[in-house]
Amino acid sequence: MRNADRSVDAVVVGSGPNGLAAAIVIAQTGRKVIVFESADTIGGGCRSGELTLPGFMHDLCSAIHPFGVASPMFRTLPLAQHGLEWIEPPAMLAHPFDDGSAACVYRAVGDTADGLGPDRVAYRSLIEPLIEVWPRIENAVLGPLRWPRHPLALARFGARALQSADRLAHRLFESDAARGLFGGIAAHAMLPLDARPTAGIALVLTLMAHVGGWCLPRGGAQSLANALAGHLRSLGGEIVTASPIRSLDELPRARAVLCDLSPRPLLRLAGDRFPPRFRRALERYQYGMGVFKVDWALEAAIPWQNPDCARAGTVHLGGTLEEIAASEHDAWHGRHPTRPFVLLVQPTLFDPSRAPRGRHVAWTYCHVPHGSSVDMLPRIEQQIERFAPGFRERVIGRAVMRPVDIERHNANLVGGDIGAGMSTVRQRFARPTWRTYSTPVRGLYICSASTPPGPSVHGMCGYFAARRALREVLRD
Ligand SMILES: Cc1cc2nc3c(=O)[nH]c(=O)nc-3n(C[C@H](O)[C@H](O)[C@H](O)COP(=O)(O)OP(=O)(O)OC[C@H]3O[C@@H](n4cnc5c(N)ncnc54)[C@H](O)[C@@H]3O)c2cc1C
Numbered sequence: 236m237r238n239a240d241r242s243v244d245a246v247v248v249g250s251g252p253n254g255l256a257a258a259i260v261i262a263q264t265g266r267k268v269i270v271f272e273s274a275d276t277i278g279g280g281c282r283s284g285e286l287t288l289p290g291f292m293h294d295l296c297s298a299i300h301p302f303g304v305a306s307p308m309f310r311t312l313p314l315a316q317h318g319l320e321w322i323e324p325p326a327m328l329a330h331p332f333d334d335g336s337a338a339c340v341y342r343a344v345g346d347t348a349d350g351l352g353p354d355r356v357a358y359r360s361l362i363e364p365l366i367e368v369w370p371r372i373e374n375a376v377l378g379p380l381r382w383p384r385h386p387l388a389l390a391r392f393g394a395r396a397l398q399s400a401d402r403l404a405h406r407l408f409e410s411d412a413a414r415g416l417f418g419g420i421a422a423h424a425m426l427p428l429d430a431r432p433t434a435g436i437a438l439v440l441t442l443m444a445h446v447g448g449w450c451l452p453r454g455g456a457q458s459l460a461n462a463l464a465g466h467l468r469s470l471g472g473e474i475v476t477a478s479p480i481r482s483l484d485e486l487p488r489a490r491a492v493l494c495d496l497s498p499r500p501l502l503r504l505a506g507d508r509f510p511p512r513f514r515r516a517l518e519r520y521q522y523g524m525g526v527f528k529v530d531w532a533l534e535a536a537i538p539w540q541n542p543d544c545a546r547a548g549t550v551h552l553g554g555t556l557e558e559i560a561a562s563e564h565d566a567w568h569g570r571h572p573t574r575p576f577v578l579l580v581q582p583t584l585f586d587p588s589r590a591p592r593g594r595h596v597a598w599t600y601c602h603v604p605h606g607s608s609v610d611m612l613p614r615i616e617q618q619i620e621r622f623a624p625g626f627r628e629r630v631i632g633r634a635v636m637r638p639v640d641i642e643r644h645n646a647n648l649v650g651g652d653i654g655a656g657m658s659t660v661r662q663r664f665a666r667p668t669w670r671t672y673s674t675p676v677r678g679l680y681i682c683s684a685s686t687p688p689g690p691s692v693h694g695m696c697g698y699f700a701a702r703r704a705l706r707e708v709l710r711d
Pocket residue numbers: 248249250251252253254255271272273274277278279280281295296297298299300301302303478479480481495496500504526528600641645646647648653654682683684685689690691692693696
């Protein structure tokens with residue numbers, strides 16, 4: 236039967252974590268939902284595969300899942316029954332410095348603070364009150380702009396969050412260790428560190444390290460996507476892979492269509508249905524820096540100078556706050572940093588199933604200008620050698636993705652922007668427009684990371700989009 240001859244309650248275009256989350260929310264109400272995915276495998280930015288050599292299982296996109304563990308939606312789902320097992324590394328994050336020391340973030344605030352010397356008290360007094368209020372503000376932080384249930388708690392968080400990381404780090408901390416650590420976490424924002432709300436992004440990510448942990452799924456990110464898909468199917472949902480949707484006319488008849496797409500591919504799919512004003516608003520949506528990603532197959536673990544790096548799920552390579560800020564500033568302004576800030580994960584330290592016995596995989600990326608095609612491999616490897624001399628001798632396979640390859644791999648990530656759009660203050664709330672999940676076309680919704688609360692694997696964009704569709708067009 237042709238798709239167009241079928242009839243369902245809802246269709247989701249795209250099986251990224253948000254697409255799957257949206258489909259689950261609808262299927263939970265007993266309604267018939269079908270997901271179309273253009274790739275041969277499900278999961279979008281939450282997939283794994285043998286990118287280098289046979290038997291070496293790499294993450295194509297996401298590797299560490301602070302929001303996957305803490306997601307108010309995923310937390311409620313029986314994902315363990317569908318094979319998901321979270322691995323919590325002994326340390327969440329290590330940040331080495333040139334003198335051989337490393338600052339670390341552990342699950343326990345006290346352990347983290349104790350390693351920060353003169354900034355022990357400052358760290359505790361920054362983080363502990365936020366952990367205390369987190370249960371009251373998580374729905375506001377991980378959701379669209381609404382009147383908050385706990386305005387005072389949110390205001391306290393907002394006062395710090397709506398600053399730049401550079402400013403907050405200099406005001407609160409005195410040591411290079413604490414400032415560098417905070418700067419590295421803030422750099423996940425993919426904004427210059429003197430821009431708002433980089434402090435907020437660093438604070439939320441730091442909180443996640445203490446609240447649920449920066450964990451990785453056993454077997455790779457694909458296990459999380461597979462568990463979501465398994466749960467969706469158990470609710471009666473259907474997923475069709477290798478099925479790129481080029482026009483809304485190709486879809487089955489449905490009361491709701493939810494697109495796990497960022498504005499650019501959405502315009503290609505449905506632009507002709509939108510009034511000019513909405514089209515223009517989507518065209519104005521801003522995509523940011525790109526990333527240059529490298530995966531390695533290694534014959535042995537990375538020979539870190541500082542042993543804490545081998546106990547951490549994530550390692551940030553960039554030295555001081557000033558150096559990281561310069562790297563992000565360069566990438567933002569169209570230049571390629573000589574010493575790029577590098578994010579690194581070596582999952583096989585905690586999950587040996589992902590490589591042949593004794594061998595390892597490593598995942599990294601650095602930020603580069605939007606759409607860049609410059610080869611950053613030598614500079615990334617140089618940054619690793621800086622903190623792990625002898626690293627290169629252990630490499631037995633490499634796979635590289637430039638921003639253009641990233642966009643080819645997933646059309647949502649324009650210019651290699653893995654956040655599917657900048658996370659500026661405006662685009663945190665008006666994402667992609669003030670309508671957020673809705674469009675002017677009745678029944679047509681956006682459920683991707685280009686809606687609030689934005690990028691990362693948490694499913695909350697899909698959750699809120701589906702709830703809106705249920706309220707507006709799937710009521711009976
Ligand atoms: C290199 C990289 C590293 C990352 N690292 C992390 C990390 O460590 N931790 C983390 O939390 N997040 C990370 N992210 C971000 C995370 O992957 C995304 O924020 C998340 O996947 C967004 O989910 P989504 O469902 O909105 O969209 P996506 O995951 O982008 O899924 C969209 C899906 O729609 C499909 N699609 C697109 N067009 C069509 C069409 N016309 N027809 C049918 N299907 C279509 C795509 O193939 C894709 O499967 C990373 C991303 C990248 C690229």
